[in-house]
Amino acid sequence: MRFVLLLLCAFCFVRSYANNGLMVQPSSNCYIVAPNSAPIAIPVSRANEFDASAIGDATVFGAELIWSDVDAGNGAGLGGDGCIAGLDISGSGSSGYLIVYPGKREGNAVVAVTVGAGADRIKWSWHIWVTAYNPTSNPRTCTNPNGVTYTFMDRNLGAVHSGGSNLRWGTPESLGLHYQWGRKDPFPVSASVTDNMEKTLYTAGGATTVDANKTDNGGGGISIATTVRNPLVFYYLYTGSYADWCSVTTDGDTRWGNTPYVKSLYDPCPAGWRVPDEGAWVGHTAGNFAYTDIPAGRYHEQTGWYPASGYRGNYDGKVSGLGLEGYYWSATVTGKYSYILFFDGDHAYPHGSFNRAYGFSVRCVAEK
DSSP states (O other): OHHHHHHHHHHHHHHHHHTTTOOBOOSOSEEEEOTTOOOEEEETTHHHHHOTTSSOTTOOOEEEEEEESSOOSSSSSBSTTSSEEEEEEESSSTTOEEEEEEOSSOEEEEEEEEOSSSTTOEEEEEEEEEOSOOTTTSOEEEEOTTSOEEEEOSSOTTOSSOSSSGGGTTSGGGSOEEEETTOOOOEEOOSOSSSOOOOOEEOSSSEEOOEEEEOOGGGTOBOHHHHHHOTTEEEEOOBTTBOOSBOOOSSGGGTTOOTTOOOOTTOOSOTTEEOOOTTTTTTOOTTTEEEETTTTEEEETTTEEEEOOBEEOTTTOOEEOTTTOEEEEEEEEETTEEEEEEEOSSOEEEEEEEOTTSEEBOOOEEOO
């Protein structure tokens, strides 16, 4: 009875707080919140958009910090001196909420709604992007040679700093995050802008790192459900010239929307934004997409600065190519591959293609 009363009190707290400015968030996989801002209420019903039975009408659920890239000053990821001050729940069942309290520092974190314990406890997870950045305040608009206009964020998904100031170009915070094609789950890039260093992450109980896990399953990858339950596992797979972490064939090409570019359930961008289609960088060439040596990257007058943030390999799950190459996913597929923007010091290809098991950067564009 006491536990029920606590849940009811938590629900009353959220309702009263909502009247003072707390906004219940739209359904999404990523939320931008400012440091030291009011807590946000995330509808746990997102889990039921994937699995209708994930959270029942009366299911008691919990909240868990999967990782934060900021030490809260206590060797762990939760605390006011980190980017996530605390987590709470409100209500029970699919109409409930996961409450996230931002800390005072900028950074990235992944939080999850859980049911029970054990390997299957995670029902869905969300990327919390704690930053003072407002993507609507400095959008980058570009019309490609085909006459299609795109509005870009001025930085990589998960980057605390953009390339707008030379003082910030060379920081790890400008790199953003890596994503496997068609997954919602972010992975940190590196603790350095010049060395391929695995970044230390923090749970509620201490330090951790990305788990790189080879999956074969007869060369067919794994299920989307497995990745939902394991958001910190980078599933790498290499079978000849083609690699896809996912075994799904029926909706394998639409995990990020593809054509006609409808935002998908697994799109990692915040509400109002999406992974770009392959036309977004048409017209970006080595001539107008200027290379910068220190720090390494390319700058386009209309779409901004892109760091050479490397990749996570489909053959070992480790960070490689940092400071040498840039790889940026599009939502569009070509055969068994997906289109990308690629560049290095000598080349810029706005229409390359790559294996979907790699981890590349994402530069979100506004939904139309």
